[in-house]
Amino acid sequence: MRIGIIGAGALGGTFAVLLARAGHDVEVTARGASLAAIREGGIGLTGGYGEAHERVAAGEVLTQRPELVLVCTKAQDAAAAIAANAGLVDGVPVVVVQNGLEGVATAERLLPASSCMGMLSIIAANYTEPGRVRVTTTAASYLGRGDGEPDDECRRVAAVLSSAVPVIAIAGFRGAQWTKLVVNMLNAVPAIVGRSVQDVVDDRRLRRVVAASMRETVRVAVARGVRFGSLQGLGDRRLRFFARLPLWLGQLLPYFMRVRMGDVPNLGSTQQSLRRGQRTEIDYLNGAVVREAELAGMDAPVNRALTALVHEVEQAGASLPAERVVSAVRA
Known part of the structure; x- marks a missing residue:
């Protein structure tokens, strides 16, 4: 599957490597020294998921229309990052991997044609050097939306992501x-x-x-x-x-x-x-x-x-x- 990852920091970089290792076609967005490092040498992953290194397409914005998007920016950067990619990804299913309470609502507002979900990740990872991520704690991630039971699309997306790292579709996502x-x-x-x-x-x-x-x-x-x-x-x-x-x-x-x-x-x-x-x-x-x-x-x-x-x-x-x-x- 073609998967676009907006924000290749600690979690974005972790998911990029693991999804690419599982055989998906991954493109990421990054800026500054991180973008330069990823373009030159790919993303290296160490720690809980073992050692892995993957070269992925990278730019300040996505260049190919993906089949699935993960938004992995910090909460304060989400609106600008989503808006910068909206022309290409609006209408594509979007998973917001973010702390706080507002991420999914922000994506829904900026991408009205997209089906937006949220994902809560308990993975702990350090990203203090451009292009290098160390996972200090592995854990399942939890995907859903709203207050009810997970729908068929949530289950399908969770299954796709679980080809790389455990993702569970859950009920009561807001809680x-x-x-x-x-x-x-x-x-x-x-x-x-x-x-x-x-x-x-x-x-x-x-x-x-x-x-x-x-x-x-x-x-x-x-x-x-x-x-x-x-x-x-x-x-x-x-x-x-x-x-x-x-x-x-x-x-x-x-x-x-x-x-x-x-x-x-x-x-x-x-x-x-x-x-x-x-x-x-x-x-x-x-x-x-x-x-x-x-x-x-x-x-x-x-x-x-x-x-x-x-x-x-x-x-x-x-x-x-x-x-x-x-x-x-x-x-």
């Missing part, structure tokens, strides 16, 4: 997006202090902050009438129970996530953006919780503080001491 947002609360604190996710969760003071951001996220979602989808052992009943726990006990949630992650240092996608000198998607992660809280008539002080601290690191170009995080977030 699963919120579950993934809770998981993504692992991103902000490591980005602020410049340490791996594992190091942060192993630090008792910082683990408390991470747990507080997760608990606040769950409480906001409940206030917004969300029913959480099942993802990586987390579901509606477990997350609602977590939201009622005292914080000292709620710290078990990020701790168990850290254990599942293993010991290969995971920087998190937000910190990887900072290390590349790029704008982060923090406004679509912790910032999304703040906006949703306002819609529910609530406050989200933990996530507001973490969003502000990430922006401070963006502007300063340097990480902050752990004490700044602890003092800013009085959970």
Whole structure:
């Protein structure tokens, strides 16, 4: 199948290599040094899926009309990247592989003739060198749309992608997006202090902050009438129970996530953006919780503080001491 991948970063690069290795005809979009590296030497993949190297067509925009499109940009870049390719891909099935809550709606708005789906990936991958991706955690990805059962097209697309990497068509995709947002609360604190996710969760003071951001996220979602989808052992009943726990006990949630992650240092996608000198998607992660809280008539002080601290690191170009995080977030 001809598959176009918009955004060949950590996840886009991973899917590009694995899909090409499975025999699909893959074209990717990239920019700057990443584009130059992919054109010159292809994409190299190491880590959890083994070592692989694939040469794929690459450009700033797609040049051939694909049969399936994966949008793998950061959330803040999605609208511009989709718009740049809209003339070629509108009418083609589109899978948005993205953090946050808004990706599928953005694609539907810009590609009115396309059938748009979302995919939640728990794969952890580091992309700190152009054209080179290291997978630190392998996992299934989850595809769907809306609140109901997966339709035939979702199942078909999941089967195509599963020829390269496990993809499961799921029910209740919108609720699963919120579950993934809770998981993504692992991103902000490591980005602020410049340490791996594992190091942060192993630090008792910082683990408390991470747990507080997760608990606040769950409480906001409940206030917004969300029913959480099942993802990586987390579901509606477990997350609602977590939201009622005292914080000292709620710290078990990020701790168990850290254990599942293993010991290969995971920087998190937000910190990887900072290390590349790029704008982060923090406004679509912790910032999304703040906006949703306002819609529910609530406050989200933990996530507001973490969003502000990430922006401070963006502007300063340097990480902050752990004490700044602890003092800013009085959970």
